[in-house]
Amino acid sequence: MITWLVTGLIAGWLAGMVMKGGGYGIIVDIILGILGGIVGGWVFGMLHLMSGGGMISSIVVSFVGAVILVWITRLIKKKA
Numbered sequence: 001m002i003t004w005l006v007t008g009l010i011a012g013w014l015a016g017m018v019m020k021g022g023g024y025g026i027i028v029d030i031i032l033g034i035l036g037g038i039v040g041g042w043v044f045g046m047l048h049l050m051s052g053g054g055m056i057s058s059i060v061v062s063f064v065g066a067v068i069l070v071w072i073t074r075l076i077k078k079k080a
Contacts, residue, residue, distance in 0.1 A: 008033030040065025
């Protein structure tokens with residue numbers, strides 16, 4: 001569970017840096033990273049891509065998912 005939090009924090013923070021230019025705050029970064037891990041795992045699975053079993057690969061998958069989530073959120077906000 002601590003690994004999920006650390007992975008989520010790193011991935012969420014990285015996604016915030018790439019998509020916004022800064023993090024969203026520790027709690028939102030963790031939530032974004034954990035949800036990004038779910039989305040990233042689904043996307044990688046749909047594309048039949050396998051990540052390694054290490055922490056770095058988990059961060060990459062979570063980061064990709066978090067970037068997708070931020071992008072979708074921005075699309076929804078634009079339309080609203």
